[in-house]
């Protein structure tokens with residue numbers, strides 16, 4: 001499947017617009033609230049369980065690079081969680097809006113792989129990146145923030161740091177999924 005049939009609500013697109021401004025101000029509390037709103041909007045539109053979004057400061061880094069985001073399936077009755085970092089590791093600069101949005105959408109796509117597409121594993125396949133790109137485009141275009149050109153190569157690093165290398169399959173297994 002190359003795209004998720006998301007029809008973003010007005011509120012969701014409004015949150016995307018406000019996110020751009022909040023990032024520009026470096027307003028972490030507002031960014032966190034809006035990232036949660038965007039996740040809630042996508043989950044509601046797709047009729048899948050909501051998840052908890054946590055916005056962190058500086059990205060953790062290692063020789064493998066900087067960690068942009070992380071998706072962790074919840075165990076049993078706990079919600080799945082998404083972490084997104086909003087500042088670069090080295091210079092502590094606020095991440096560009098499109099990069100941040102792409103990372104958030106990337107992690108949401110992992111969630112949708114399990115909850116909407118019912119996949120046993122959520123892998124970084126070609127189809128996964130197509131679904132991610134399609135959703136980013138839909139949100140950016142829908143929000144009236146112009147062409148999504150140039151977003152494609154932005155936020156591909158997630159779950160790549162050693163601590164996060166294998167979080168999904170193992171955490172998934174803990175949940176007792178097939």
Ligand SMILES: [Zn+2]
Nearest residue numbers: 106110158159
């Ligand atoms: Zn990923």
